[in-house]
């Protein structure tokens with residue numbers, strides 16, 4: 560259930576039907592986001608504050624959350640409200656789903672990426688052994704509450720990270736998301752119409768296929784190479800935001816789409832322009848392409864040791880479970896690096 564500002568009464572009803580309410584925040588959302596939640600009676604909630612960032616989406620932080628729940632006598636009818644970006648909703652959803660075999664949780668996303676993607680659909684989890692989202696469960700939030708005011712304090716780089724996922728929806732589901740990203744004047748990143756539409760896309764696809772047996776897989780467009788880059792650069796000076804990885808990964812996926820699905824080259828050129836208009840020209844130096852392919856071997860979409868991609872045969876025509884040969888993956892990453900290094904293109 561997705562609730563908006565007009566539905567706050569409904570949210571209050573959900574809260575009051577539980578024995579105790581816990582608010583999970585990271586250090587930034589504690590600082591910036593509590594003021595938007597002035598309808599919550601803070602006297603009667605327990606705040607759990609965790610350190611921010613992907614490097615803390617791990618078992619140590621989960622243990623801390625569980626210890627706080629136990630220490631404050633959370634019973635099976637307690638409620639955990641996750642107030643934050645995808646890091647908080649992923650880890651909070653996971654912690655809640657395992658605590659006493661599962662307590663209710665609500666997601667109140669505070670980043671663009673979490674509003675239109677991470678907080679919706681019931682994927683919860685943590686990183687483990689250097690692998691992203693390796694441990695987790697599918698578990699649906701009781702509700703997802705969308706309040707756009709949170710975006711006022713969100714840094715631009717985080718907004719752009721969310722925009723990448725909106726652009727992804729443009730390629731796989733609804734091309735009306737796309738042209739606006741090429742307009743001459745910078746697109747207003749907080750575009751309520753696009754945000755609402757993107758939420759509907761994610762909600763519709765994930766409700767139809769809650770455990771990713773079929774069509775939901777299309778949402779991983781750009782994620783195979785994107786996750787590998789994010790994982791490889793994790794904790795380095797060049798670490799990537801989730802959406803930045805996806806934005807880069809989509810170019811590799813389009814290269815492969817031409818080769819495997821007959822996509823026309825104009826669509827790739829169109830994306831290159833969208834990328835240049837909106838995202839950073841990263842300089843990664845030398846990337847160990849074979850190591851990236853090794854990381855992809857752990858991707859959860861794989862079966863039988865094959866690396867599977869989501870590709871497109873045209874705009875709005877995604878194809879999932881495409882087995883791609885390692886040598887072609889290497890080519891697609893080289894294509895991406897050549898694009899970022901092309902002085903003529905970026906100089907124009």
Ligand SMILES: NC(=O)c1ccc[n+]([C@@H]2O[C@H](COP(=O)([O-])OP(=O)(O)OC[C@H]3O[C@@H](n4cnc5c(N)ncnc54)[C@H](O)[C@@H]3O)[C@@H](O)[C@H]2O)c1
Nearest residue numbers: 587591611644645646669670672673677682709712713801
């Ligand atoms: N479960 C899913 O379906 C799904 C989908 C996509 C991504 N994800 C996961 O989501 C995570 C990325 O989410 P994210 O991009 O939201 O990152 P994030 O949660 O790390 O938030 C980004 C940064 O913004 C700060 N922040 C959050 N809200 C703020 C606000 N309103 N004002 C100021 N600062 C604020 C956070 O403290 C953090 O430093 C990754 O772990 C990714 O794997 C999950």
